[in-house]
Amino acid sequence: MDIAKPQHFTARVSEKYYLTENERFLLVKFELVKPDRISFLAGQYVSLLVNEKGERRSYSIASTPDENHGFQLLAEMVEKGAGSEFLRNIEIGASVELVAPLGKFVVSEETRSKLLFVATGSGIVPIWSMINDLLINKQEKRQIRLHWGVAREEDIFWFDNLERLAEAHPNFVFDLVLSKPSEDWTLCRGHVQDCLQRDFADTGLAGWEGYLCGGVKMVEETSKVLTELKMDPTKIHNEKFV
Numbered sequence: 001m002d003i004a005k006p007q008h009f010t011a012r013v014s015e016k017y018y019l020t021e022n023e024r025f026l027l028v029k030f031e032l033v034k035p036d037r038i039s040f041l042a043g044q045y046v047s048l049l050v051n052e053k054g055e056r057r058s059y060s061i062a063s064t065p066d067e068n069h070g071f072q073l074l075a076e077m078v079e080k081g082a083g084s085e086f087l088r089n090i091e092i093g094a095s096v097e098l099v100a101p102l103g104k105f106v107v108s109e110e111t112r113s114k115l116l117f118v119a120t121g122s123g124i125v126p127i128w129s130m131i132n133d134l135l136i137n138k139q140e141k142r143q144i145r146l147h148w149g150v151a152r153e154e155d156i157f158w159f160d161n162l163e164r165l166a167e168a169h170p171n172f173v174f175d176l177v178l179s180k181p182s183e184d185w186t187l188c189r190g191h192v193q194d195c196l197q198r199d200f201a202d203t204g205l206a207g208w209e210g211y212l213c214g215g216v217k218m219v220e221e222t223s224k225v226l227t228e229l230k231m232d233p234t235k236i237h238n239e240k241f242v
């Protein structure tokens, strides 16, 4: 697997909009200016310069590698966060400086194991790129499962896209898990690790490879659960959003 060397890029904001009505998740699209093409693997991230103090924030690339004249980022808005404020206020046409591609959280080409993706909140971003790349660009036929946890119904985005992917690709199944759902929620409630325990209690996870992305606590607790469910620990990969 060839991982391209990180480079400095200048890019321009071409579009931005919130994916949820509560304005918690913001999608920002960029066109590359210089260099005008990027080579990356699904799951990698960029380091974005977010203010004049020289502070940087990491954001996973939400788009897929075939879109190489630009890229998309999805940021969870954190109150008074430097990265959040930068992306919230940036105008269409503005220039940004970044270093990319970074990271090794990419789908291994060494095994043909079934693939289990687990994300919480904006941890879906690199996994979204990976799953789209696998199903659409690579026509992957292996079984692919996704467990994605958010707090409430109003934090869910990309639901229609996930449904369309699952309809078009019968080997892909996704489960949404809400930690603070309304009374009407009939699907899994609690933490992703609780639902994984429930869903795979009978079959176990030997023969599966895991890709986990989200906060440190979720990644650590889920790794433990997957190991208990007999997933080979060397096949558990993660990206922690710190």
Ligand SMILES: Cc1cc2nc3c(=O)[nH]c(=O)nc-3n(C[C@H](O)[C@H](O)[C@H](O)COP(=O)(O)OP(=O)(O)OC[C@H]3O[C@@H](n4cnc5c(N)ncnc54)[C@H](O)[C@@H]3O)c2cc1C
Residues within 6 Å of the ligand: 045, 057, 058, 059, 060, 061, 074, 075, 076, 077, 078, 079, 080, 081, 082, 083, 084, 085, 103, 122, 125, 126, 239, 240, 241, 242
């Ligand atoms: C490899 C990597 C990839 C990442 N990819 C993404 C991505 O695709 N999308 C994305 O949204 N984030 C991503 N992150 C996290 C991102 O880099 C920032 O850390 C995060 O968005 C907060 O940045 P900020 O500058 O807005 O807030 P900061 O200025 O860093 O923090 C402001 C305050 O908010 C608190 N805080 C920070 N994060 C949270 C949170 N999630 N919930 C509650 N309080 C918080 C901090 O402790 C601090 O008190 C990634 C992180 C890594 C390491």
